Amino acid sequence: MSGPVVYEKIANDATTRARLGRVQTLHGHFDTPAFMPVGTQGTIKGVVPQLIQETGTQCILANTYHLMLRPGEQVVSDLGDLHAFMSWNGPILTDSGGFQVFSLSDINKISENGVVFKSHIDGATVNLTPARSIAVQNALGADIIMAFDQCPPGDAPRDVHEQALARTLRWARECREAHQRSDNQGLFGIVQGGTFLDLREACAKELIALDLPGYAVGGLAVGEGFEQMLRVLAYTTPLLPENKPRYLMGVGFPRDIVAAVREGIDMFDCVMPTRNGRNAYAFTAAGPLRLRNSKFTRDRGPLEAGCDCHACRHFSRGAIRHYFLAGEMLGPILVSVHNVRFYQSLMADIRRAIGEGRFDEFCRTDPRCLLGPSVDEEIVAEQ
DSSP: OOSSEEEEEEEEOSSSSOEEEEEEETTEEEEESEEEEEETTSSOTTOOHHHHHHTTOOOEEEOHHHHHHTTOHHHHHHTTHHHHHTTOOSOEEEOOSHHHHHHHSEEEEEOSSOEEEEOTTTOOEEEEOHHHHHHHHHHHTOSEEEOOOOOOOTTOOHHHHHHHHHHHHHHHHHHHHHOSOTTTOEEEEEEOOTTOHHHHHHHHHHHHTTOOSEEEEOSOSSSSOHHHHHHHHHHHGGGSOTTSOEEETTOOSHHHHHHHHHTTOOEEEESHHHHHHHTTEEOOTTOOEETTSGGGTTOOSOSSTTOOSHHHHHOOHHHHHHHHHTTOTHHHHHHHHHHHHHHHHHHHHHHHHHHTTOHHHHHHHOGGGGOOOOHHHHHHHHO
16 A cells, blocks of 8 residues: 555446445555445444445444544554454544534624534533644544544525635645644545535646545535536535545435436445434335334335345344334444445445446436435434
8 A cells, every 4th residue: 555545446337437446545445436324423323334235335423523522532543452342343524513513503703713612412612623623633543533624504695605615625634734644644634615616626726736645525405406416516525636535414305316426436434324224214115114103003025125125134123113112222223234225235336237237227216216206215314
């Protein structure tokens, strides 16, 4: 390896920008396009790591904001860093904490230096700067860490995005200077700019000049709509280096992922499989199952015929429905496992289709590629 994070492109699709590759880290590799389940508090909620590994997951994500506040990054470090803490020997990515600061916190002050906010746990005042975000991530010890950025709402006016973009670029430079573990942690920059293509281009060019190990597209799936997201991706992704991984943050439904893969994105994360799983919502190729529905009371079938996940191999729909109605924790665990496996099976089939030169056909013929939100699905996803 020539660095802590190395991307190898294996194949390009002939008719789209989709690409097949592999990202190598000091804790192993993951194949791309890749989906990373989200372990916000240092765990994929309710699911033991062995079951996550059995879904085909190769890389997972943890959250800097939450772990900084509780138990604290030094506690995680003293317990052997995130790999030991999460009992996960493979690659781990940590986000910068920026999205959570701007979306969850009672913000007191935003300045050129960072953000002062109140902890959602105990109300304590916290000053999160780019250097502090990097110090936390250095202590946590993930393989891939993210630059601290500002992510405005998708419908924010241009002047708000301009200000956020200026801060994001300034903070990215400060993050690179503060990074103390560049030999074993890869720092990714985050392209912001909302739906304004000229801002996206300006941000990408400035970040590329920093020669970071990878680049993310942030600030999407925050209310701008599917068509606008595709417009931004189609313009922005080709601007990013061919020889480095490209990461779309916080996306999303299968339809969104497939569309982003078409534009050349390599990495994805989203809480949707597990959050929806905890709400008795199971993904299937034929559409979602809402397992609280009485029609499943005596249903002996698996969540999805042909699925090889732990839930589908050992439990019926009727049993899983009972667990939800009885308030048993096994219900959310099983549907979460199934949903993560559903996503990983989709990603494996995407990779296979790209490698075999039939990705465009796959997009047109596989029903999973069309699975997006309806009104009630959006409600479930936000609960």
